[in-house]
Amino acid sequence: MLSYSLYCSGFIGSKVCLRMLRGTVKLWQCMSRNGTGQIQVLRMLTTAPNLVKESLHYLDGKRVDATSDDTSQKFDVLYPATGEVLCQVQSAGRSDVDAAVNSAKEAYKEWSQRSNMERGKVLLKAAEIVRSNLEDLARTEVLDTGKPIWEARLDIDGCAGTMEYYGGIAPSLQGEHILLPNGNFAYTRREPLGVVGGIGAWNYPFQMASWKTAPALVVGNTMVFKPSPLTPLTAVMLAEMYSQAGLPDGCLNIIQGMAETGALLSSHQHIEKMTFTGSVPTGSKVMEACAKDIKHVTLELGGKSPLIIFEDCDLENAVKGAMLANFMNQGQVCSNGTRVFVQRSILDAFLDKLVTRVKKMQIGDPLLENTTVGSMISKEQCDIALSYIESAKYEGATVLYGGEKVIPSSQFAKGNFLQPTILVNCRDNMKAVREEIFGSVMAVLTFDTEEEVLQRANDTQFGLAGGVFTKDLQKAHRVASKMEAGSLYINNYNVYPPEIPFGGYKKSGLGRENGAVTLNQYTQVKCVYVEMNDVDSGPL
Numbered sequence: 001m002l003s004y005s006l007y008c009s010g011f012i013g014s015k016v017c018l019r020m021l022r023g024t025v026k027l028w029q030c031m032s033r034n035g036t037g038q039i040q041v042l043r044m045l046t047t048a049p050n051l052v053k054e055s056l057h058y059l060d061g062k063r064v065d066a067t068s069d070d071t072s073q074k075f076d077v078l079y080p081a082t083g084e085v086l087c088q089v090q091s092a093g094r095s096d097v098d099a100a101v102n103s104a105k106e107a108y109k110e111w112s113q114r115s116n117m118e119r120g121k122v123l124l125k126a127a128e129i130v131r132s133n134l135e136d137l138a139r140t141e142v143l144d145t146g147k148p149i150w151e152a153r154l155d156i157d158g159c160a161g162t163m164e165y166y167g168g169i170a171p172s173l174q175g176e177h178i179l180l181p182n183g184n185f186a187y188t189r190r191e192p193l194g195v196v197g198g199i200g201a202w203n204y205p206f207q208m209a210s211w212k213t214a215p216a217l218v219v220g221n222t223m224v225f226k227p228s229p230l231t232p233l234t235a236v237m238l239a240e241m242y243s244q245a246g247l248p249d250g251c252l253n254i255i256q257g258m259a260e261t262g263a264l265l266s267s268h269q270h271i272e273k274m275t276f277t278g279s280v281p282t283g284s285k286v287m288e289a290c291a292k293d294i295k296h297v298t299l300e301l302g303g304k305s306p307l308i309i310f311e312d313c314d315l316e317n318a319v320k321g322a323m324l325a326n327f328m329n330q331g332q333v334c335s336n337g338t339r340v341f342v343q344r345s346i347l348d349a350f351l352d353k354l355v356t357r358v359k360k361m362q363i364g365d366p367l368l369e370n371t372t373v374g375s376m377i378s379k380e381q382c383d384i385a386l387s388y389i390e391s392a393k394y395e396g397a398t399v400l401y402g403g404e405k406v407i408p409s410s411q412f413a414k415g416n417f418l419q420p421t422i423l424v425n426c427r428d429n430m431k432a433v434r435e436e437i438f439g440s441v442m443a444v445l446t447f448d449t450e451e452e453v454l455q456r457a458n459d460t461q462f463g464l465a466g467g468v469f470t471k472d473l474q475k476a477h478r479v480a481s482k483m484e485a486g487s488l489y490i491n492n493y494n495v496y497p498p499e500i501p502f503g504g505y506k507k508s509g510l511g512r513e514n515g516a517v518t519l520n521q522y523t524q525v526k527c528v529y530v531e532m533n534d535v536d537s538g539p540l
């Protein structure tokens, strides 16, 4: 008997949404909703690759096709674990970007006039819809990224949390009332910026879409968002969920495309702010484009973060922390603590425990519950990680564990599965220790003193995150205060509650996401002076 697992992301009036194949079974079920909301199931046997049939562009509250003007190109979207082509997407060209921005500009007129309370309610409702579609979203995110399903569920749940957080706190955003002499006074208003452009990377596609849209929309901006071309599937689902929650048409438009589309968006004259997540070189280009028009900009960029493990730590927790800092999402996490500094006296004990844990990680089908290592996003990304491992070996490092690409089973022969890798005998100046790899490659370094390790930890162009494991509270706070990074963890790693701001120092970026402070970055302050007396013009 054929066994299959499939799901559908069809909802909110979209007729036919996403379907997937699982395993080797070539049974394609296609679901659509009829007018009463019941799911109709159509079945057809096929080996045809293009599984996603609906357009992934979203304009004025509905999915639309790109217009294929002369600036646009097509790109394939693959399931990273099998290499199957899910769909081919037409990039948004100049006319599509114009249409999306103009629609958001029009929608701004009404949306910006609502109160934060009214807008917050839309976010709260959208978060509820996200939660009730969590499984569909998580499975679609797996298709997009190749990450294990349990991680995708956690991601989506966290995104709903971010939407709830901003929906909840937005009504408390207030201006100031400033008393001045002679009964005069001034007040400040926090006003939205206008149309915000967002561009995302591929490692957390739904998270990027929700972390950017939630704070931007709730304070009255409208948005045009472009996901990474490697992971275009879930941003449009988020847009549909916002629409279902009551977000007016045009407030959030999704465009798909590659670098050209991103450049068109970031240089568009009617965009008032860009919020970008991606690599340092691309972030620099986006910032340049913004500089031309003096646009606001938030940049969430790369990292090569240090994790410092002192001999007085709780070793079990430190090992778990190092795992969290390196092996989630196939190591494709910007804040990863990939330079693990271990105090010399506990190095052997630390490595023993670490290897014992890493050996238990299960590489395989991302949709299976017990899989802990899924597929990297692409062959290119996997090759990059492998080449860093080779360069580390060439420079004298030893692979203590992993280091190889694997094929978990024949159906994943075209996948990009890399063993979690631990490098020892590393030196600070090795290429693999200095540069962001964006794969599961942990470099273990030893140190002797606090002063020495701080100097080495900070000796990097990046400053996204860092961590310290010790039971000595004073040392923990002292070290955290001296580490040059935006997100520090004491006795844990890679935890992202929506209440706390996240973002980088140095080349890791500008501005923050999450936390109340982010609302300031999607608003501008207007100060109104009020004269209560006759105008004193002095000698004039």
Ligand SMILES: NC(=O)c1ccc[n+]([C@@H]2O[C@H](COP(=O)([O-])OP(=O)(O)OC[C@H]3O[C@@H](n4cnc5c(N)ncnc54)[C@H](O)[C@@H]3O)[C@@H](O)[C@H]2O)c1
Residues within 6 Å of the ligand: 199, 200, 201, 202, 203, 204, 226, 227, 228, 229, 257, 258, 259, 260, 261, 262, 263, 266, 277, 278, 279, 280, 281, 282, 283, 285, 286, 299, 300, 301, 302, 303, 333, 334, 335, 436, 438, 464, 504, 508, 509
């Ligand atoms: N700090 C963070 O929060 C964070 C989070 C996730 C990923 N990242 C970083 O992202 C990088 C990996 O993502 P990536 O490979 O998708 O990055 P990337 O810079 O190659 O691409 C990011 C996005 O920019 C678009 N783009 C490319 N060229 C552009 C241009 N000239 N103008 C405008 N947009 C353009 C891409 O289409 C994509 O959507 C890593 O460096 C990682 O550390 C940072």
